[in-house]
Amino acid sequence: DVKVTQSSRYLVKRTGEKVFLECVQDMDHENMFWYRQDPGLGLRLIYFSYDVKMKEKGDIPEGYSVSREKKERFSLILESASTNQTSMYLCASTPGGHEKLFFGSGTQLSVL
Amino acid sequence: DQQVKQNSPSLSVQEGRISILNCDYTNSMFDYFLWYKKYPAEGPTFLISISSIKDKNEDGRFTVFLNKSAKHLSLHIVPSQPGDSAVYFCAASARTGNQFYFGTGTSLTVIP
Numbered sequence: 394d395v396k397v398t399q400s401s402r403y404l405v406k407r408t409g410e411k412v413f414l415e416c417v418q419d420m421d422h423e424n425m426f427w428y429r430q431d432p433g434l435g436l437r438l439i440y441f442s443y444d445v446k447m448k449e450k451g452d453i454p455e456g457y458s459v460s461r462e463k464k465e466r467f468s469l470i471l472e473s474a475s476t477n478q479t480s481m482y483l484c485a486s487t488p489g490g491h492e493k494l495f496f497g498s499g500t501q502l503s504v505l
Numbered sequence: 506d507q508q509v510k511q512n513s514p515s516l517s518v519q520e521g522r523i524s525i526l527n528c529d530y531t532n533s534m535f536d537y538f539l540w541y542k543k544y545p546a547e548g549p550t551f552l553i554s555i556s557s558i559k560d561k562n563e564d565g566r567f568t569v570f571l572n573k574s575a576k577h578l579s580l581h582i583v584p585s586q587p588g589d590s591a592v593y594f595c596a597a598s599a600r601t602g603n604q605f606y607f608g609t610g611t612s613l614t615v616i617p
């Protein structure tokens with residue numbers, strides 16, 4: 394089975410801190426994604442990557458950056474955390490084409 | 506603009522009855538549709554998918570129907586069980602792109 398692992402289930406950070414969320418997948422998938430989930434807003438795409446060192450902005454990239462130095466790892470960076478970035482962050486991967494997304498367990502981030 | 510819409514934020518159903526969750530989309534390029542189930546504090550798990558070349562796909566208690574002319578899909582769960590209580594997201598993608606577009610979710614409660 395495909396495994397998508399997010400490094401933390403719960404994280405509490407202070408406003409202004411730089412935050413790193415890590416995601417690793419073990420199935421050699423080409424495409425990786427970062428979403429955030431907020432009540433009433435569904436899953437919104439922050440960034441995605443279709444290859445190493447390649448990235449594309451999603452619908453809400455402001456305040457975030459990403460890094461994909463290795464195929465299996467996709468990191469989400471909050472340059473200067475703000476309270477409106479308190480959310481559930483979900484990493485996902487897919488081999489590409491019409492294949493389903495596999496999600497990690499999520500990271501619930503609270504910014505105080 | 507939301508390309509995938511779930512207009513019912515919540516749904517309550519008696520155990521044993523049918524649950525019908527609806528989803529509408531606007532982009533005629535979408536040709537692959539998925540349903541995900543999500544429990545609180547967990548990542549979404551894949552339920553069932555359908556390609557635009559079909560109008561129905563079944564997997565056990567779950568059936569997805571696709572009406573391309575109406576740009577509408579629905580998920581039927583029969584019979585509903587208390588363990589089905591979760592948030593359900595529909596998603597869509599186009600063969601020409603790498604992105605998946607999600608609806609805002611429907612919270613299903615199955616009453617014992």
